[in-house]
Amino acid sequence: MKKILVGMPLILAPATAVQAANGVEKEQTMVVTAAPDRGLSPLTAPGAVSVDYGDDLRQARPQVNLSEGLSDVPGLQIQNRQNYAQDLQLSLRGFGSRSTFGVRGIRIYQDGIPSTMPDGQSQISNVDLSSVESIEVLRGPFSALYGNASGGVINITTERGRQPTTLSTSNYYGSYGSWRSGVRLSGATGEGDAPGDLNYDLTTSRFSTHGFRDHSSAHRDLTNAKLGVNIDDRSSLTLSFNSVNIKANDPGGLTREEWRSDPHQAPRAEQYNTRKTVSQSQLGLRYQRAVTDNDDFSMTAWAGMRETVQYQSIPYFVQQRSRQHAGGVIDLTRHYQGIDTRWTHRMTEGPLPVSFTAGIDYETMTEQRRGYENFIYSNGHYTLGEKGDLRRKERNLMWNVDPYLQTSWQLTERLTLDAGVRYSSIWFDSNDHYVVPGNGDDSGEASYHKWLPAAALKYTLTDAWNVYTSVGRGYETPTINELSYRNDGQSGLNFKLKPSTSNTVEVGSKMRVGNGLISAALFETNTSDEIVVASSNNGRTSYQNAGKTRRRGVELAWDQQFMDSWRTKLAWTLLDATYREDAGANIKSGNRMPGIARNSLYASLGWLPEQGWYAGGEVRYLSRIQANDANSASAPGYTTVGLNTGYKFVKDNWLLDVWGRVDNLFDRDYVGSVIVNESNGRYFEPAPGRNYGVGMTLSYRFE
Template sequence: MNKTSLAFIGAAIAAPALAQSSVGTLPAITVTTPLGATPPLSVAGSVDSVPGDQLRNAQMQVNLSEAMGSVPGLQIQNRQNYAQDLQLSVRGFGARATFGVRGVRIYVDGVPATMPDGQGQTSNIDIGTADRVEVLRGPFSALYGNSSGGVMQVFTQDGQGAPQLGFGVSGGSFGSWRESLQLGGSTGPFSYMLGASHFETDGYRDHSAAERSILNGKLGIQLDDDSKLTVVMNGVRVRAQDPLGLTPQQYAQDPRSAALAEQYNTRKTVDQMQAGAIYERRINADNDLRLMVYAGERSTTQYQSIPPSAQLAASSAGGVIDLKRNYAGMDARWTTRGQLAGRPFELASGIAYDNMDEDRLGYNNFIGSPASPTLGVQGRLRRDESNNVHNVDPYVQGKWQFAEQWTLEAGLRYSTVSFDSTDHYIAPGNGNDSGSASYEKALPVLSLRYAPSSDLSLYGAWGRGYETPTLNELSYRPDGQSGFNFALKPSTSDNFELGAKTLLANGFLTAAVFHTRTADEIVTNSSSGGRSTFRNAPSTERDGVELSWLHETVSNWRTQLAYTYTRARYADAFCAPLPCSGSNLVADGNQIPGVAPQFFYAGFGYQPAQGWRAGVELRAAARIQANDQNTVSVPGYAVASLYGGYLLRLDRWTLNAFARVDNVFDKGYIGSVIVNESNGRYIEPAPGRAWMAGLSATYQF
């Protein structure tokens, strides 16, 4: 799909909305920064806030990918695999992740959903009680530390007013079903919001059934006129089959097949509970204090499809992963406001500490002899280690309006991330893999913003970010020797951005161009015998353009457009693994896999406060490379969705019914790829035409 066709599609969908003669007023919103709540127009960077109503509008409320397509620069895909989480990247950062989330930091109510080594996950996010999701892109992401190529923050609603009890049910294609319950309100100094949901599905593909339960709570206590305590808790339970990826040949024969996954009974279980507390105090008119602490535990068991023959090697870690993690942390921040040279000045300074202790076991995924095994069961122990990762990050961020229309903003975070591993499984041919490593980096950011009017903002920004290896990436050395892969360095990036934001015809228009140069990008080196190793690529470049448009009319018509062009490439050639043999050469100019060079979203709908609702959406993506060598790629696609519903407010009741059809024209396409999959199983197919419908009701006491 070329630029011309994408532009034509956008113009065709936007035309009905732009023809509306009546215009409305966009709702006032703010986004969260270390300096406090700020209107997006006043932020010298690319940031979007997706409100909870939009997340839930005519959706099953299972995955963030359902309603986040309107955020430019963000690529978030439902992999049709609940054992591997969503595929999420920001401006190409995070695209290399084969499971979970890498390169993008995630927070839920201020609590990190990304561990200190940069591994993150989205499975514990409760869309039913979400107030908003904010996505920060570009240079100022660096102020969040390790693996912050972008930042996603999810916030739970505050309970307000008389108690409200809500419940909902929805169902759809592939045996999908979701039930949910919410309770919220406030009384005196207390506010509360509690949400629970259960989702189950047979899955689009064979061997992709899953069920997931989420519990999410938020309690606010106004201690006095100047201080507030917020307590948050969150839990998730996942039981999911893993259909694995397909080779191009397997996809051509049957996109829904999962023969290898059924043979090995690949699957994953997750149990997680966490809690946090945030204390905020207004010291005086010019000074505020914020303290946040959290702790949690997560257990994961995963059965993989590694052949018994590959597990014969003494160095094999087996085909079953058994992880238990305990994690905790804190963030203390002081914010002050005053004058510098007679002009307004704000300064936030603080320190963040995060710690994760991990017990990792590995087992064979078979019993019996390798020649005649019983597969998909836990066999003998092959790995036993204790790991620790922690970071200590002091930071400071200042903002100075040195002239009426000019604002200078600068910040610095000094991040130190330390790894330590103790190997308890030492056997002939499998030496002691214990080791430790520490990385530290100063991460400065700088921006200049010019606001010629209250409706227009122009800015330029620069920042330096970095991404450490994860525990998995450090575990094994490319030369096959024992110990940590100390030769693996963190990647460092210089990020530049120029942007403009304006309120135009009561709509909100944003545009940004960006350039990122990364040194020592972490890439796959080899995968064999159940062990994956990693190395550094010399340098990469990411250049792009982001455009978005939001428009609402007083007659309840809403238009939303987003377009992203990303040129992500390897700037220098390298070979993985060494020595070079032609087939393992990654040529300079090759595209970074997993990144769609173009992505387009359009939504147009009629959304009154009550009554009938309807809308149409379009998502389109260009061809995506699947491996570093660019020898395998998947074609682009364009798919449309239709939805409708009815919202009724009746005395104390609010009733909401909806129906939706995705992929209206039943297009066969590949929704995501597993980057650099060592067995050539790159492809994760997307479903054809699919339907869903639901009903929810809320009663206010």
């Protein structure tokens, strides 16, 4: 059976992967140094951490979206919008819930390379599940040590090539004309670990769908490559490359009446041919060296480019009535790069064994942003859904420089202290090149600086049970979009908008029971200056600080293997997220924060032998979600059931895995996600009814 969960990064760096077998500690790998044999037992993590492994994420699943397999992580709310022009909707303990597109307030990394820009905006469209080795999800106080907009951390590690060389192909066919096809080649020269040995893992895939809703078809091509070389017995070099190309129609949101009458419809999408194209490529290089038996050095550098063109459904008359309107077409090009360097030293002798990690992280992004009208007016006739006149042109620059330090002290045989601090500095520089009568100069500069400390105490009661408490402070700066416009309608950046600051306290416990793990966490986060929408007029959305908010809750997780081939998972979250002060006309003290479910539950049971027949089922429950700050609109709660079965056939060097599944078994009509504070009341993004899928994986090992 596969390795179960838990583990936590000992250091601040985002490139951590801790693995554990079911109840047996082996291959405890912390991929942050050149000495991979120094790892953490699952029970040493003084914080809320969950790890899902690639084989589990691929088990009888389409391998299209992260939302397929991460529902077993407590505190994580991940929802498929059924809209590949807008990415998934993610929040961790409520952080990121206000994002209307992409991911906000959560730090995301793949192989040590951030998918989060310096201002806190993230995207996950470049993740190919067929190449994933593990996904680590970190919640709580220690998330703040990753820097700006770190309400939580998702760290994705892709596979490293190993002997024997393996060639595999995977295929999926499902409802709504959906299909996916992928090829993977993985292997290593020699033993793979000796000096001079190479390891490689190459994947490529194509996904296509007609879409559950009208005007929601999409195509996506992914490529992921990882090449490593052992320079000598103490150092290694890893090169990673990733690219994604997306072409997707955008069905948009629906009002409650539209959802109830016909959830498939997209009434405004056809009129303006709303759509989005994305092209992204990035390259990363990591050097790791064990300088001495007690000192490790690592350096990761990366660079990438992302181009996006999006056509929206903003009516032409709205754009025409104000020269300040940015238009209905977004044309965006981003170049980003960075370098993260760190040193780890361990002092194993003496009465207090201790380790120190010090490093510095530098990231920068240059953004060329243009806006155009989404119509052409000629001879008294409007042609909609075409790029028209220029309405916005600016160059934005964002960068950060973050030094950090963390230490771990073994105070007694049973008591451990972990502490760290990061000094985060973010700079914004916007240059407006579209200055015309009625649209003033919106250029400006802003910078933010904050100390981010965190600390934890862990007490080991037995070899299989510990308790911990941790505290930390985080912050979230405005994104460049949130800074762009002032809520008084005047020109210039919104300098009144301050970063939000949060303080988190967490207590928890973890206990290994046979071949399984039970974990529990209680937490409270109090935030000052929460960033929310102030107004949305004439196509310009401005933001304000909403005063104080509070998120507090309970998380329970259970992952258990029993009777050799049976496995069950349970994840439950109770999250109370409310405003604690009045702010404007819509936000009143006691209102629930929108986009956040108060209750969520995931439960699964599966029969999972190494080969032969297998089967499983899962239940997902999500309670009612408020759609706006005023709490005047909400999406009802729902429960869905999914079933799967398949057969694994192993013969000599061949493996054939054929499977089928059905989701939303009882054909429940529900809202899969909400567009928070949508100004026209089009909050609702419906989910599909009962849907089916079949798939096959065929692989051959060259031995």
